[in-house]
Amino acid sequence: xSRQMTGAEMVIAALQDQGVEVLFGYPGGSVLPxxxxxxxxxKIRHVLVRHEQGAVHAAEGYARSTGKVGAVLVTSGxxxxxxxxxxxxxxxxxxxxxxxxxxxxxxxxxxxxFQECDTVGITRPCTKHNWLVKRIEDLPRILHEAFLVAKSGxxxxxxxxxxxxxxxxxxxxxxxxxxQHKTYRPKIxxxxxxxxxxxxMIGKAHRPIFYTGGGVINSGxxxxxxxxxxxxxxxxxxxxxxMGLGAYPAKDDQFLGMLGMHxxxxxNMAMHESDLIICVGARFDDRITGRLDAFAPHAKKIHIDIxxxxxxxxxxxxxxxxxxxxxxxxxxxxxWKQTQPEIDKKALKAWWGKIExxxxxxxxxxxxxxxxxxxxxxxxxxxEMTKKHDTYITTExxxxxxxxxxxxxxxxxNRWMTSGGLGTMGYGIPAAVGVQMAxxxxxxIDIAGEASVLMxxxxxxxxxxxxxxxxIFILNNHYMGMVRQWQELxxxxxxxxxxxxxxxxxxxxxxxxxxxxxxxxxxxELDAAIxxxxxxxxxxxxxxxxxxAENCFPMIPSGxxxxxxxxxxxxxxxxxxIDEKGKMLV
Amino acid sequence: xxxxxxxxxxxxxxxxxxxxxxxxxxxxxxxxRVVGLFSGRGYNIESLTVSETEHEAHLSRITIVTTGTPMVxxxxxNQLARLVPVxxxxxxxxxxxxxxxxxxxxxxxxxxxARVEALRxxxxxxxxVVDANTESFVFELTGKSDKIDEFVGLMGPLGLVEYSRxxxxxxxxxxxxx
Ligand SMILES: Cc1ncc(C[n+]2csc(CCOP(=O)(O)OP(=O)(O)O)c2C)c(N)n1
Ligand SMILES: [Mg+2]
Numbered sequence: 001x002s003r004q005m006t007g008a009e010m011v012i013a014a015l016q017d018q019g020v021e022v023l024f025g026y027p028g029g030s031v032l033p034x035x036x037x038x039x040x041x042x043k044i045r046h047v048l049v050r051h052e053q054g055a056v057h058a059a060e061g062y063a064r065s066t067g068k069v070g071a072v073l074v075t076s077g078x079x080x081x082x083x084x085x086x087x088x089x090x091x092x093x094x095x096x097x098x099x100x101x102x103x104x105x106x107x108x109x110x111x112x113x114f115q116e117c118d119t120v121g122i123t124r125p126c127t128k129h130n131w132l133v134k135r136i137e138d139l140p141r142i143l144h145e146a147f148l149v150a151k152s153g154x155x156x157x158x159x160x161x162x163x164x165x166x167x168x169x170x171x172x173x174x175x176x177x178x179x180q181h182k183t184y185r186p187k188i189x190x191x192x193x194x195x196x197x198x199x200x201m202i203g204k205a206h207r208p209i210f211y212t213g214g215g216v217i218n219s220g221x222x223x224x225x226x227x228x229x230x231x232x233x234x235x236x237x238x239x240x241x242x243m244g245l246g247a248y249p250a251k252d253d254q255f256l257g258m259l260g261m262h263x264x265x266x267x268n269m270a271m272h273e274s275d276l277i278i279c280v281g282a283r284f285d286d287r288i289t290g291r292l293d294a295f296a297p298h299a300k301k302i303h304i305d306i307x308x309x310x311x312x313x314x315x316x317x318x319x320x321x322x323x324x325x326x327x328x329x330x331x332x333x334x335x336w337k338q339t340q341p342e343i344d345k346k347a348l349k350a351w352w353g354k355i356e357x358x359x360x361x362x363x364x365x366x367x368x369x370x371x372x373x374x375x376x377x378x379x380x381x382x383x384e385m386t387k388k389h390d391t392y393i394t395t396e397x398x399x400x401x402x403x404x405x406x407x408x409x410x411x412x413x414n415r416w417m418t419s420g421g422l423g424t425m426g427y428g429i430p431a432a433v434g435v436q437m438a439x440x441x442x443x444x445i446d447i448a449g450e451a452s453v454l455m456x457x458x459x460x461x462x463x464x465x466x467x468x469x470x471x472i473f474i475l476n477n478h479y480m481g482m483v484r485q486w487q488e489l490x491x492x493x494x495x496x497x498x499x500x501x502x503x504x505x506x507x508x509x510x511x512x513x514x515x516x517x518x519x520x521x522x523x524x525e526l527d528a529a530i531x532x533x534x535x536x537x538x539x540x541x542x543x544x545x546x547x548x549a550e551n552c553f554p555m556i557p558s559g560x561x562x563x564x565x566x567x568x569x570x571x572x573x574x575x576x577x578i579d580e581k582g583k584m585l586v
Numbered sequence: 587x588x589x590x591x592x593x594x595x596x597x598x599x600x601x602x603x604x605x606x607x608x609x610x611x612x613x614x615x616x617x618x619r620v621v622g623l624f625s626g627r628g629y630n631i632e633s634l635t636v637s638e639t640e641h642e643a644h645l646s647r648i649t650i651v652t653t654g655t656p657m658v659x660x661x662x663x664n665q666l667a668r669l670v671p672v673x674x675x676x677x678x679x680x681x682x683x684x685x686x687x688x689x690x691x692x693x694x695x696x697x698x699x700a701r702v703e704a705l706r707x708x709x710x711x712x713x714x715v716v717d718a719n720t721e722s723f724v725f726e727l728t729g730k731s732d733k734i735d736e737f738v739g740l741m742g743p744l745g746l747v748e749y750s751r752x753x754x755x756x757x758x759x760x761x762x763x764x
Contacts, residue, residue, distance in 0.1 A: 120615060125626050129670040132614065149670055182611060183673045309664035312657060 002174050007136050008033035008167040011100060014143035016043050017176050018098075020071045022062060022437050023047070024055040028075020029115060030102030033167035047437060047466060050458035052079050054430035056086020056157075057456070060095045061434030064417045065392055067220055069151050070434065072099040077115030080161075081122065085424060087157045088126040092421025093243060094218055096155035098146050099127075105165040106134055119161045128156030134163070136171035144179040153186025154307040155218055186306060190323030195331045196339075198278075198302045198319050203341020205276035207298075207351045208236045211259065211288075214243030214420065215281015215305060217413045219325035224248070224413045226329035227280065233336055235348060237355055239267035241282050243420040246410035256355065257364075260288040261556050262402040265363035265565055266355055268554075271296050272562035273354070279303045281325045284314040285421070294561030304328050363554045364406055366568050373523050375400065375475045375546040379407040379447065382473060385530045389443040391415065394431040396452030397423045399481035399552045404447040426455030429472060433459055436468040443471070443534065450476040450543075451500050457509070463539040464514040471533050472541045474506060477548045485551045510541035521545035599655035603632070604679040605686055605756045606663065607764055611671040612638050612646040619669050620648060629654060629662050633688075633731070633753040645673065649756045651686075676764045678756050686756040690734045695722040696745030704744045711737050722747065 005013065011034050015023065024047045027035045038046050049055040052074045059070030070090075074083050080101045090097050104113040120132045129149050131142045142160060150158045202208065210231055216223045224247045231238050231254055238248050239259040248255055257264035259271055271277065277299045282288070289295045292314070301317040303310075304325060311320045321328050366376045379400075393408060394417040395401040401418060410416050417435060419427040428446035436444040446453075453474055463470050475481075483498040507517030516538045520529040526544075533540050553568035610616045617636055624631050633651040638644075652662060659677070666675045678684035692713070694704045701723075708715065708725050711733070717724035722745075727737055731754060738749055758764050
């Protein structure tokens with residue numbers, strides 16, 4: 001249906017037609033007409049953040065926990081530049097977002113007008129695509145195209161920059177029906193020959209492993225389901241990247257835990273010694289591969305990815321399948337059932353024997369304490385006490401993030417929101433705001449570090465305003481722990497600028513915002529304190545005082561391969577494990 | 587040596603030069619996207635030409651000559667294809683049927699024997715004189731890039747003032763479109 005309306009009204013109409021329910025934003029001069037249109041409607045809920053970076057992370061949390069496209073609205077100039085970190089974060093982690101930015105009127109573009117910046121220029125490398133809309137006639141098409149581009153193929157953030165005069169102009173609105181991009185046609189179905197070849201390789205493998213990533217989550221719940229079926233049908237072990245946690249149940253016996261720099265011994269060793277890696281929606285990131293010339297030296301590789309540019313980028317693979325994970329896995333399962341490959345049971349048994357031996361090493365073990373809360377213990381207790389709840393976890397970046405990935409067990413997709421590719425401190429609170437907007441009744445916890453949390457703490461105010469009872473669970477080790485760890489291991493214990501000096505009183509801070517503050521520093525009181533947090537109907541900042549000296553293990557140190565890991569109980573030898581050359585590698 | 591905590595380069599392949607033809611929507615910013623991709627990801631551009639080729643369909647053809655290892659060339663093609671306004675990427679070098687030409691305008695100043703010699707060489711290279719006076723010539727020369735290199739080299743001692751080149755335009759041989 002086509003209707004006459006202003007550009008600003010078209011923005012709202014298009015968001016509504018695209019099924020947007022929540023819009024995260026911050027007003028300013030060049031988006032006032034759109035804010036006026038928001039004022040006059042009731043379908044879309046606007047969430048007023050406290051910083052535009054927060055708007056983008058909130059939209060990411062919303063998108064990642066629902067599978068929908070996140071929507072953001074910010075003003076020109078500083079509004080747009082503040083959004084850049086969030087956009088880059090979303091690009092790295094393939095999160096679908098539509099970010100609308102205001103722009104100065106078209107006749108002022110290029111004149112260094114007040115709050116003008118080259119938004120499409122600045123955001124070109126940190127979006128999947130962007131548009132500057134110079135004519136009202138183009139606006140409806142671009143609005144709908146933007147959603148299409150954001151969510152199809154490998155998802156990502158897009159920016160639509162709309163000058164103020166275009167927002168005021170009147171034109172004909174057209175709905176999303178039959179909107180097709182001129183050129184953009186991502187490949188969804190995998191090539192059948194490649195799929196048959198892959199199934200044959202999988203059937204013949206002796207030491208196979210599934211290596212899965214965020215692509216499985218992005219592909220939707222069906223992909224997780226199909227992955228489970230295929231892994232069960234084969235009986236093979238499976239590991240996941242940070243981004244892929246939850247796609248396969250962590251509880252299951254075939255799951256070896258996360259792989260990579262802080263992954264488990266069994267996952268990394270199984271990768272190292274495997275003869276076939278089945279990579280599903282992961283991208284051989286450098287945190288995963290470690291030393292490239294020693295990466296999985298005996299393995300053939302199958303790579304399923306919707307983005308052809310991820311294939312053969314870092315690691316040469318033997319069988320590439322370009323397509324959507326769910327579609328490809330569905331075809332694979334069908335071929336598997338048709339051909340019924342005869343697995344070498346004896347070889348598989350021997351393989352599991354090896355894996356069990358690595359598991360027996362209990363690589364995540366740490367020295368417990370009655371006096372001081374160990375951060376790992378805090379996560380374990382948090383998990384035990386929340387697992388009966390409908391829980392969503394976001395994180396900041398640092399040691400606490402890795403401990404959360406290691407010790408919190410995710411059994412479902414879309415429950416784990418973390419900044420993987422960009423590693424953005426300050427992601428967790430706004431992401432939790434976004435998740436809680438989407439799931440008002442659920443328990444949403446940001447597992448945080450005391451340093452990270454101060455980067456976007458102002459979003460606590462947003463949480464209070466919208467009565468979002470998010471829980472900010474700070475593992476307060478008084479250090480930028482991950483930085484301190486590297487300095488301890490690689491820079492002779494010279495803790496340059498990594499001590500969290502002059503911290504606020506987090507309990508009082510929570511109260512100042514209108515939330516609730518809880519502090520705990522005794523292991524014996526932890527459970528009761530966590531229970532108090534869970535029961536609290538308000539936003540909570542939980543200041544969990546933990547051992548400041550704890551390091552995150554296992555760890556693949558710089559310049560080392562998957563079979564050269566460090567463990568927590570070998571702390572004394574670390575100086576000797578990392579040689580001079582390794583120290584250079586930081 | 588590797589001086590970061592990222593993995594060092596591990597595949598050593600010999601770089602190759604490839605000529606890519608890229609069909610794109612002729613819309614604002616598309617060239618910036620292509621150029622930004624090359625600079626952002628550290629790829630080489632040896633030559634780049636762009637012009638609208640199908641006015642009705644709003645299509646432009648970008649011809650890029652680039653150098654990289656086979657893995658990097660594959661990446662370049664995949665990354666280009668990933669840009670939303672890119673319709674097609676064809677590696678003309680791989681097809682083995684590439685016709686590539688460049689045009690150059692070359693200004694030469696001189697008197698006496700040098701001037702005569704420059705004219706004689708221009709004739710041998712089939713360069714056209716497009717501007718002339720008693721002191722200087724401007725030659726127009728079309729051909730493969732190395733032919734232009736050679737001609738410019740020869741003009742050096744004969745009074746070369748400056749020259750301008752278009753960069754490579756390329757197309758495949760035979761009756762079919764790419
Ligand atoms: C925006 C940003 N700046 C800097 C860094 C580098 N960095 C990574 S982890 C870290 C320390 C985080 O400290 P904290 O939040 O206390 O977490 P901890 O490691 O102590 O658990 C820093 C500074 C980053 N990841 N993001
Ligand atoms: Mg800390």
